[in-house]
Amino acid sequence: MIKKYLFVFILLTTHFGMFSQDLQMLKVQDFDLRGNVKSCLVITDYGKELFEFDEDGFLIRTITQYNETDQDITLYKYEEGHLVEKRMESYKDNILDAATSMVNFYTRDSLQPGKLFERIVSYDKEFLEQQEYMFDGEERLVKIITSNAEGVDESTVEYVPYKNELTTSYFGNGVLEKSVRTSEKKTANGTQKIILTKEFIGGEPNKATEEVFNANGRMDSEEFFQFNAVQKKFESERKRIYSYDVEGMLEKVTTRTSNSESIKEYIHQFDNNPEKNWIKQIITPDNTYSTRRITYFPVAEVGEEGEPN
Numbered sequence: 001m002i003k004k005y006l007f008v009f010i011l012l013t014t015h016f017g018m019f020s021q022d023l024q025m026l027k028v029q030d031f032d033l034r035g036n037v038k039s040c041l042v043i044t045d046y047g048k049e050l051f052e053f054d055e056d057g058f059l060i061r062t063i064t065q066y067n068e069t070d071q072d073i074t075l076y077k078y079e080e081g082h083l084v085e086k087r088m089e090s091y092k093d094n095i096l097d098a099a100t101s102m103v104n105f106y107t108r109d110s111l112q113p114g115k116l117f118e119r120i121v122s123y124d125k126e127f128l129e130q131q132e133y134m135f136d137g138e139e140r141l142v143k144i145i146t147s148n149a150e151g152v153d154e155s156t157v158e159y160v161p162y163k164n165e166l167t168t169s170y171f172g173n174g175v176l177e178k179s180v181r182t183s184e185k186k187t188a189n190g191t192q193k194i195i196l197t198k199e200f201i202g203g204e205p206n207k208a209t210e211e212v213f214n215a216n217g218r219m220d221s222e223e224f225f226q227f228n229a230v231q232k233k234f235e236s237e238r239k240r241i242y243s244y245d246v247e248g249m250l251e252k253v254t255t256r257t258s259n260s261e262s263i264k265e266y267i268h269q270f271d272n273n274p275e276k277n278w279i280k281q282i283i284t285p286d287n288t289y290s291t292r293r294i295t296y297f298p299v300a301e302v303g304e305e306g307e308p309n
Contacts, residue, residue: 025076025083026059033294034275041293054078055297069093082106089123098123175203190215198234208234218244249278 028037031051039052050063064072070092077085086104090097101123109115118131134143144155153173160167165183169176181196193213199206208225221241225234236258243252253264269280271294281290 025078028053028057030059032278034277035273036297036299037277038295038297040295043291043293045288082108096123099126102128176200192220193217205234216248218242218248247276 028034031040033040036055037053037057039050042049042051048063048065050061050065051059052061054060058076058078060076060078062074066072073087073089073091075085075087075089076083077087084106086106087101088103089101099122103121103123105119105121107117107119109117114135114137116133116135118133120128120130122128129146129148132145132147133141134145136142140159141157143157146153146155155173156171158169158171160169165181167179167181170178170180177200179198179200183194183196185192185194192215195211195213196208197211198208205227207227210221210223210225212220212222214220219242221239223239224237226237227233228235238255238257241254241256242250243254245251249268250266252266255262255264264286265284267282267284268278270276271279273294273296277292277294279292279294281292283289
């Protein structure tokens with residue numbers, strides 16, 4: 001059966017132990033942008049992508065341009081601070097492909113506040129899937145029921161706190177698929193947040209990732225593990241260490257394995273916005289680049305009475 005169990009479309013932020021009974025709504029800051037950004041066109045050596053935002057900073061449209069005639073467009077609609085609709089349109093040879101384009105509708109039942117429904121329909125009006133999300137009294141996701149042409153799947157989420165840790169386990173039809181242990185550690189430079197994610201296949205451990213964030217929320221390191229079935233333990237494959245300048249911009253990524261080390265350096269050029277957004281990024285020694293064209297909402301002038309003119 002189709003398993004949208006990876007929670008790509010949901011949701012729920014467990015960021016620093018906080019939960020939200022809602023879908024994840026992307027904002028300006030999620031795209032490494034600052035200030036009252038209206039749009040950001042990202043140009044790389046492999047394509048273009050446009051992001052557009054409303055005046056509250058919420059993402060309202062993305063356009064991924066593959067070539068002159070092929071593109072994907074995603075549109076987001078909000079009501080009363082909630083995401084209520086997402087449309088994903090695929091164009092081939094400048095013609096909308098109704099079979100691969102779809103719309104996601106999100107509804108909340110006022111009589112059942114602990115439930116959220118997502119219905120997915122293609123543009124040629126074929127029902128694809130329905131998700132029913134259920135939350136506990138702390139607004140944490142505890143169950144997803146997925147219905148489609150192939151049948152019904154049930155995914156559950158369990159939360160186990162221990163001292164300064166929280167382990168969140170995800171089960172698909174009763175089989176463990178993923179566990180996420182979030183903990184905090186006090187250091188001389190502030191409190192670190194550590195997220196250890198383990199992935200399972202058929203209930204058996206497969207791979208893991210450990211992410212360490214500093215007190216400013218920036219990633220300090222990221223380590224990847226593979227499970228050794230013979231030794232019955234996770235073994236490190238590689239580790240990335242992130243370095244930043246005094247303004248918090250990424251300067252360097254060092255990747256280490258058991259027998260090698262490589263370094264990528266990041267060079268940025270900034271615009272004239274008071275909050276400084278980068279408009280060109282060069283990564284060496286690969287010499288790959290990304291360019292951003294950023295537009296901003298006009299700033300309202302303030303009159304003598306403190307009111308916008």
